[in-house]
Amino acid sequence: MKLYLRYLEILFKSQLQYRASFILMTIGQFFVPLVMFASIYFLFEKFGQIEGWSFFEVALCFSIVHMSFAISVCFMRGFDSFSKLVVNAGFDRLLVRPRNTIVQVLGSNFEFTRLGRLIQSTMVLIWALLNISIEWNAFKVATLIFMLIGGIFIFSGIFILGASLCFFTVQGLELINIFTDGSREISQYPLSIYKDWVKNFFTFIVPLGIINYIPLMYLLGRGPYNDILSMLTPLIGIVFIIPCLYVWKFGVSKYLSAGS
Amino acid sequence: MKPYLAIFNLRMINGLQYRIAALAGVATQFVWGFMYIMIYEAFYHGFTGTQTISLEQLATYIWLQQAFFFFVLLWLKDNEIFDSITSGSIAYELCRPCGIYGFWFAKLIAHRLSGTLLRCMPILVIGFFLPIPYRLSLPPNFLTFILFLVTLLLGLIVVISLSMIVYVSVFVTMSPIGSFLIFSVVGEFFSGLMMPVPLMPIWLQNIVYILPFRLSGDLPFRVYSGNISTNDAIIGILTQILWIIGLIALGKVLLTKMLKRVVVQGG
Amino acid sequence: MIKVEGLSKTFKVARRSSGFGEAVRSFFSPKFSEVHALRDVSFSIDEGEIVGYIGPNGAGKSTTIKVMSGILVPDKGECSIMGYVPWRDRVKYVKNIGVVFGQRSQLWADVPVMDSFELLRDIYKVQPANYKKSLDLLTETLNLGEILTTPTRQLSLGQRMRCEIAASLIHDPKILFLDEPTIGLDAMSKIAVRNFIKMINKEKKVTVILTTHDMNDIETLANRIIMIGKGQILYDGNLNNLREKFVTHKTVTVDYNENTSPLELDSASLLSWSKDRATYVVDIKKRGVSDIISELSAKLELTDVAVDSEPIEEIIIKLYKEHQV
Numbered sequence: 001m002k003l004y005l006r007y008l009e010i011l012f013k014s015q016l017q018y019r020a021s022f023i024l025m026t027i028g029q030f031f032v033p034l035v036m037f038a039s040i041y042f043l044f045e046k047f048g049q050i051e052g053w054s055f056f057e058v059a060l061c062f063s064i065v066h067m068s069f070a071i072s073v074c075f076m077r078g079f080d081s082f083s084k085l086v087v088n089a090g091f092d093r094l095l096v097r098p099r100n101t102i103v104q105v106l107g108s109n110f111e112f113t114r115l116g117r118l119i120q121s122t123m124v125l126i127w128a129l130l131n132i133s134i135e136w137n138a139f140k141v142a143t144l145i146f147m148l149i150g151g152i153f154i155f156s157g158i159f160i161l162g163a164s165l166c167f168f169t170v171q172g173l174e175l176i177n178i179f180t181d182g183s184r185e186i187s188q189y190p191l192s193i194y195k196d197w198v199k200n201f202f203t204f205i206v207p208l209g210i211i212n213y214i215p216l217m218y219l220l221g222r223g224p225y226n227d228i229l230s231m232l233t234p235l236i237g238i239v240f241i242i243p244c245l246y247v248w249k250f251g252v253s254k255y256l257s258a259g260s
Numbered sequence: 261m262k263p264y265l266a267i268f269n270l271r272m273i274n275g276l277q278y279r280i281a282a283l284a285g286v287a288t289q290f291v292w293g294f295m296y297i298m299i300y301e302a303f304y305h306g307f308t309g310t311q312t313i314s315l316e317q318l319a320t321y322i323w324l325q326q327a328f329f330f331f332v333l334l335w336l337k338d339n340e341i342f343d344s345i346t347s348g349s350i351a352y353e354l355c356r357p358c359g360i361y362g363f364w365f366a367k368l369i370a371h372r373l374s375g376t377l378l379r380c381m382p383i384l385v386i387g388f389f390l391p392i393p394y395r396l397s398l399p400p401n402f403l404t405f406i407l408f409l410v411t412l413l414l415g416l417i418v419v420i421s422l423s424m425i426v427y428v429s430v431f432v433t434m435s436p437i438g439s440f441l442i443f444s445v446v447g448e449f450f451s452g453l454m455m456p457v458p459l460m461p462i463w464l465q466n467i468v469y470i471l472p473f474r475l476s477g478d479l480p481f482r483v484y485s486g487n488i489s490t491n492d493a494i495i496g497i498l499t500q501i502l503w504i505i506g507l508i509a510l511g512k513v514l515l516t517k518m519l520k521r522v523v524v525q526g527g
Numbered sequence: 528m529i530k531v532e533g534l535s536k537t538f539k540v541a542r543r544s545s546g547f548g549e550a551v552r553s554f555f556s557p558k559f560s561e562v563h564a565l566r567d568v569s570f571s572i573d574e575g576e577i578v579g580y581i582g583p584n585g586a587g588k589s590t591t592i593k594v595m596s597g598i599l600v601p602d603k604g605e606c607s608i609m610g611y612v613p614w615r616d617r618v619k620y621v622k623n624i625g626v627v628f629g630q631r632s633q634l635w636a637d638v639p640v641m642d643s644f645e646l647l648r649d650i651y652k653v654q655p656a657n658y659k660k661s662l663d664l665l666t667e668t669l670n671l672g673e674i675l676t677t678p679t680r681q682l683s684l685g686q687r688m689r690c691e692i693a694a695s696l697i698h699d700p701k702i703l704f705l706d707e708p709t710i711g712l713d714a715m716s717k718i719a720v721r722n723f724i725k726m727i728n729k730e731k732k733v734t735v736i737l738t739t740h741d742m743n744d745i746e747t748l749a750n751r752i753i754m755i756g757k758g759q760i761l762y763d764g765n766l767n768n769l770r771e772k773f774v775t776h777k778t779v780t781v782d783y784n785e786n787t788s789p790l791e792l793d794s795a796s797l798l799s800w801s802k803d804r805a806t807y808v809v810d811i812k813k814r815g816v817s818d819i820i821s822e823l824s825a826k827l828e829l830t831d832v833a834v835d836s837e838p839i840e841e842i843i844i845k846l847y848k849e850h851q852v
Binding site for chain 2: 018169195
């Protein structure tokens with residue numbers, strides 16, 4: 001942990017060296033989800049609803065997913081840009097150090113500019129919450145927070161999986177986008193709008209449904225949901241990261257025998 | 261002309277080298293296409309009125325976007341060019357016996373063309389055999405198909421002459437990432453990549469029609485799907501040509517100006 | 528200390544000839560061929576040795592270094608370093624080694640060197656007291672003083688290399704792997720780096736294994752060389768022995784007061800001649816150099832004499848040729 005903080009300090013210092021670029025990037029990162037959100041807004045202007053969900057309900061879903069994605073990408077940037085580390089043999093450098101590879105890859109990059117994204121999606125969250133009437137209680141507040149936590153872990157797991165792919169091919173990396181950006185795009189709408197196979201995939205394989213659909217229904221008071229169970233569901237997301245870590249470990253051992 | 265062809269050829273070969281990359285690209289494009297159509301299907305599902313574009317036309321529009329992704333997207337950047345500007349090694353390129361503008365232009369066209377050639381066929385073929393409403397339909401007649409090809413190729417030139425201006429701007433900003441990000445995010449929104457132009461509110465569409473971004477993707481794809489009439493398509497082609505002339509002229513003037521500065525500074 | 532036995536490693540690489548048609552063809556059916564990076568490589572190195580590991584590009588040098596530093600698992604063979612099997616006990620083992628990849632940096636480009644050092648201190652969990660001791664020693668011997676507060680990207684190549692070497696020694700490793708440590712450096716920096724390597728080897732008994740293409744590195748540093756070509760060890764031993772075995776000729780250049788006709792000598796061929804200078808190539812197997820010089824001085828009024836041995840590079844080339852590398 002102390003080591004990780006040390007990494008962060010260095011990365012922060014490094015990125016501040018290029019101040020103009022840093023500011024422009026932060027602004028740019030603010031725009032990315034903004035135009036996505038604007039698109040959704042305009043679509044609702046045309047269509048009014050999507051499969052029974054109103055604009056602000058979708059906005060709530062959108063903001064939770066984008067917030068957890070933004071936080072996750074901040075921390076997991078090292079995994080997200082891992083292909084560079086493999087291609088320029090920077091990973092060899094990590095292997096000759098007596099520390100866990102995961103901490104070192106985490107520490108290899110931290111995207112401070114993604115805070116722009118976080119700010120934008122936080123604003124959407126507040127806007128959405130102000131416009132939906134939810135009967136708040138302690139369980140529901142906890143649910144909201146757990147949705148974020150679960151989301152952060154699921155996206156982090158996806159980033160680790162994506163990075164592990166680099167051990168098997170350095171060419172097919174575009175596939176990673178399907179998983180990272182793709183699952184973000186898909187889960188910014190409640191999963192119930194999709195076909196069953198999509199819904200099932202994103203519930204049982206990549207469990208985004210447990211932070212997106214199920215707790216959303218509970219928050220909005222649709223159907224008889226058990227408070228405690230609903231509150232705890234999003235935390236299953238934390239479990240998702242375990243198999244991802246195993247895939248990573250397997251990838252590292254593959255790398256050790258194949259070389260670059 | 262020969263050096264331009266050579267760099268074009270080289271870039272094409274380079275692009276063809278990566279077959280797994282191409283396969284991965286096709287898969288990615290495919291998933292995105294499906295996802296978008298599914299979302300729009302959900303939107304159309306509960307909607308009783310009529311829209312300016314039908315779901316079937318929209319599906320075609322989206323598959324074309326995916327198939328010709330490399331023609332449209334703006335964040336595709338050539339790091340070699342960026343590096344040569346920021347590192348000052350552009351001075352070496354000045355030694356070459358051909359103009360930098362044309363040289364870069366050829367390189368960028370080849371990059372996008374090689375990317376597309378590898379990716380478009382599988383997407384188009386599979387698209388044709390998908391069930392309705394996911395199917396990529398055929399163009400209503402042969403004329404529209406010809407118009408589509410013309411607008412598509414002119415659109416490619418529009419995109420490249422636009423991005424040339426961004427490359428030139430790096431001479432001033434010296435750090436490409438930030439400005440490039442903002443350019444591509446805003447530009448892709450106005451080119452209909454984030455949401456189809458016909459589904460935008462009217463006031464926004466009016467802005468989109470003034471800007472050149474939609475000429476690369478939105479125009480040819482809607483010509484193909486029959487959403488734009490033949491007359492409008494011909495007006496579109498004229499607009500494309502005007503923009504191309506304007507953008508290339510502007511790009512060349514700016515580049516010459518910047519290069520003079522480089523020479524004065526001694527690189 | 529280091530024992531390597533029967534290492535073998537094979538890689539698969541894609542093959543493709545040039546041309547557009549070929550590019551399209553190999554897009555659909557790529558060809559692969561196997562490269563034997565290492566075949567049955569064995570050697571052992573004792574504590575405190577400096578070993579020069581040389582060979583042409585692609586001979587298997589970096590593969591060996593990778594295996595020995597634990598980042599590559601060989602197909603076959605054994606390797607035991609300080610009682611560890613590098614790839615199996617990697618995390619525990621790498622505490623004891625330092626690695627410098629000459630062409631790649633381990634320092635963070637945009638922050639002062641000092642910050643990188645502190646990060647490495649935390650990575651290797653070096654005790655504060657030990658850290659201060661190593662840092663002081665390194666700063667003094669490598670003359671890092673002011674450099675430490677400069678961001679790495681602003682350093683000259685020579686300064687950077689000194690910092691790289693310091694960085695890999697902060698945790699007091701017992702073995703140091705140097706991959707082309709003097710590449711691209713100017714003469715002054717090269718000498719500084721060499722002197723430092725010598726010093727650290729002598730004072731701290733650090734075992735040094737270095738790869739290089741610069742034979743001066745080898746001549747000043749290594750008492751032993753291991754030469755590899757096509758994945759096999761071609762020579763392992765003392766540098767002087769190598770010379771004795773392969774140096775067959777020396778050149779003798781003499782300056783003298785004017786002489787009108789070229790002078791022919793037994794067992795030496797005249798390479799060039801002018802009226803005040805001549806160069807002979809002497810076959811030392813047949814006749815000693817001193818004998819030649821005494822004959823020359825008897826016949827001419829010598830003003831200057833220079834004897835050049837065949838440069839080590841040429842010996843190496845001979846050796847490569849002999850093994851058809």
